[in-house]
Amino acid sequence: MWRIKRKKKDVDPFSLRDKHQRYYQTSTHQRWRLAVLNRDPLCVECEQQGVIEPATVADHIESLTNRWDLRSSIDNGQGLCALCHNKKSGNERIAYSKVKQELTVNSTMTELNNWFE
Numbered sequence: 001m002w003r004i005k006r007k008k009k010d011v012d013p014f015s016l017r018d019k020h021q022r023y024y025q026t027s028t029h030q031r032w033r034l035a036v037l038n039r040d041p042l043c044v045e046c047e048q049q050g051v052i053e054p055a056t057v058a059d060h061i062e063s064l065t066n067r068w069d070l071r072s073s074i075d076n077g078q079g080l081c082a083l084c085h086n087k088k089s090g091n092e093r094i095a096y097s098k099v100k101q102e103l104t105v106n107s108t109m110t111e112l113n114n115w116f117e
């Protein structure tokens with residue numbers, strides 16, 4: 001019966017995303033967001049380019065996927081404008097879809113292996 005036993009270490013990135021979505025609804029997150037925007041009223045990415053742009057999004061420097069433990073740490077937050085935030089989360093989404101692709105390939109391989117066993 002060891003065959004059907006699931007390893008506890010296995011993390012399902014699909015349910016992780018739901019967990020993150022739920023976290024964004026909490027008052028802890030709302031407070032964190034206000035604290036970050038209060039500290040960084042200007043977009044930090046634009047500021048590095050010498051552009052003054054008001055920050056409208058509180059962004060996690062280390063994403064929730066990488067550092068769930070830092071989700072409510074103000075030091076892990078930065079104020080971004082919508083454009084810079086979309087650029088950043090766009091990159092993260094590409095990384096996520098790569099993981100998804102690998103998972104799909106892996107599960108197909110498992111199915112094939114089972115077929116030929």
Ligand SMILES: [Zn+2]
Nearest residue numbers: 043046081084
């Ligand atoms: Zn910006």
